[in-house]
Amino acid sequence: MTASATMNASQLFTRCIENEGVEYIFGIPGEENLALMDALEESSIRFIITRHEQGAAFMADVYGRLTGRAGVCMSTLGPGATNLLTPVADANMDHAPLVAIAGQAGTDRLHKESHQVLDLQALYTPITKYSSQLLTPNIIPEVVRKAFKNAQMEKTGACFIEFPENIASMPVTDEPLRIFPHHTPEAALESISHAAALISAARLPIILAGNGVIRSGACNQLALFAEQLNIPLANTFMAKGVIPFKHPCALGTVGLQTADYVNVGLSNADVIICIGYDLVEYHPHLWHPTRDRTIIHIDKSAAEVDACYISEADVIGDIRHSLLRIMELATPHVGERMRPLRHALVEEMDQHCDDQSYPVKPQKIIWDLRTAMDLDDIVICDVGAHKLWMARMFRCEKPNTCVISNGFASMGISVPGAIAAKLAFPDRTIVAVTGDAGFLMNSQEIETALRLKLAFVILIWNDKGFGLIEWKQLNTYGRSTNVHFENPNFVTYAESFGAKGYRIERTEDLLPTLNKALADNTVSVIDCPVDYGENLKLTGKLGEMVCQI
Numbered sequence: 001m002t003a004s005a006t007m008n009a010s011q012l013f014t015r016c017i018e019n020e021g022v023e024y025i026f027g028i029p030g031e032e033n034l035a036l037m038d039a040l041e042e043s044s045i046r047f048i049i050t051r052h053e054q055g056a057a058f059m060a061d062v063y064g065r066l067t068g069r070a071g072v073c074m075s076t077l078g079p080g081a082t083n084l085l086t087p088v089a090d091a092n093m094d095h096a097p098l099v100a101i102a103g104q105a106g107t108d109r110l111h112k113e114s115h116q117v118l119d120l121q122a123l124y125t126p127i128t129k130y131s132s133q134l135l136t137p138n139i140i141p142e143v144v145r146k147a148f149k150n151a152q153m154e155k156t157g158a159c160f161i162e163f164p165e166n167i168a169s170m171p172v173t174d175e176p177l178r179i180f181p182h183h184t185p186e187a188a189l190e191s192i193s194h195a196a197a198l199i200s201a202a203r204l205p206i207i208l209a210g211n212g213v214i215r216s217g218a219c220n221q222l223a224l225f226a227e228q229l230n231i232p233l234a235n236t237f238m239a240k241g242v243i244p245f246k247h248p249c250a251l252g253t254v255g256l257q258t259a260d261y262v263n264v265g266l267s268n269a270d271v272i273i274c275i276g277y278d279l280v281e282y283h284p285h286l287w288h289p290t291r292d293r294t295i296i297h298i299d300k301s302a303a304e305v306d307a308c309y310i311s312e313a314d315v316i317g318d319i320r321h322s323l324l325r326i327m328e329l330a331t332p333h334v335g336e337r338m339r340p341l342r343h344a345l346v347e348e349m350d351q352h353c354d355d356q357s358y359p360v361k362p363q364k365i366i367w368d369l370r371t372a373m374d375l376d377d378i379v380i381c382d383v384g385a386h387k388l389w390m391a392r393m394f395r396c397e398k399p400n401t402c403v404i405s406n407g408f409a410s411m412g413i414s415v416p417g418a419i420a421a422k423l424a425f426p427d428r429t430i431v432a433v434t435g436d437a438g439f440l441m442n443s444q445e446i447e448t449a450l451r452l453k454l455a456f457v458i459l460i461w462n463d464k465g466f467g468l469i470e471w472k473q474l475n476t477y478g479r480s481t482n483v484h485f486e487n488p489n490f491v492t493y494a495e496s497f498g499a500k501g502y503r504i505e506r507t508e509d510l511l512p513t514l515n516k517a518l519a520d521n522t523v524s525v526i527d528c529p530v531d532y533g534e535n536l537k538l539t540g541k542l543g544e545m546v547c548q549i
């Protein structure tokens, strides 16, 4: 087909998304996107059928987080499009690039009550950066380019395109728009000098690094910055591995929503340097309730307004450049006053490495998991108590090796997320870490994984309940309500798909089982009973620490 040949709108749409470099579309077809499905058949794009639209959009979400390129998901109109919503919102709030496409009824019946018709453009408006409707074929090149550009431009996020059925098969003569690389400008020298002066004059500065550093590819510059200026660094959940945990300045992950060790570090500091940090990753009122510290904001875009986050210096521009320039101007700090905080955390991480009590303690699960996995391997973490433990205790030496949803924090991300991770990085080992509740929200995607012949491990922390909610209820009211349930037999459940299933009956079996499952070369599900009695001990301990300050 030549560039300007007449084709139908679906063929033009397909050419436009090919032009964006799309490799996969995750989704479920419907009656209203038949023409698009047919056009895709002639393209280089691989359509991955999922078993639920939620699975499809979580795959696109995690694909976007790991690659920096928009993950693409697709559904039919009405119920298919509403099923996509949660992970699209998840991607948008966590700044993962994603483009969602939904079929729509023909434009001749959008004005009235009609089968499966909902105003999708309006529905997606609050959860995307750009929500659009293709009301004529001629705008396809612009709308597609705009959706991908918005999705992949800082702050990256989700975009939505609604494609009505009658438009999708109309004839059109057009071609994709050209794409040129986009460069982020360097920050103004005045802001760099101002930040450097504040850092030089600080008594006890600390860095709070967020996911924006990873998105900007500024991890190496950040490690250098911390080392050269000798400033301790805490990272958010979503910035795990932003500098290696073995880095002498690394204080670990902050964000337990209570006063953890790093928070203790933050409350001691007089200057807090926030780099690539989004408020949604860890609310400022939790780490800066006193509103009396100097905040420096280094990012690609200006700081969000929050009474507890009023920055004195906004350094807006390419983060890599900003860090290197500030580093040249600021005076390095001396001393290691925050170092004991790191030592305390390391001691806590190591404490249960030989613990053989059963059910398995969270710390021991994490110890064995870290032992079994290489540093390049990737964990996709679900949402729940296990996430808080993983965020706090799982050591990461590299960015994007422990993916955590922490803005929207939706359960059910880990199994579809593991599929996306394996597709994006076929040579790396992938583990989905999940609670029993989150697992059953999207476990149907095991069939998708097996159909695609993908291998990864699903490690279920089984407490027969909503562990995190019980933890919070016990902390708040001293009792729990409506948080317990029964589970299927996860071993036979896994086997019924054709996957492998293991149950940990003794703690000493966990590490050998992990090693075996990682070598299985298929989907392996490990049902690991967990002792969440440790949850209250942790909050009790952290509370004590706060009292000591």
Ligand SMILES: Cc1ncc(C[n+]2csc(CCOP(=O)(O)OP(=O)(O)O)c2C)c(N)n1
Binding pocket: 382, 383, 384, 385, 386, 387, 409, 410, 411, 412, 434, 435, 436, 437, 438, 439, 461, 463, 465, 466, 467, 468, 469
């Ligand atoms: C889709 C969704 N529904 C509800 C919640 C609220 N929520 C957060 S954690 C949690 C419990 C998770 O239980 P489980 O997956 O078993 O993990 P655990 O806390 O036991 O480790 C719930 C219900 C949520 N974050 N996302």
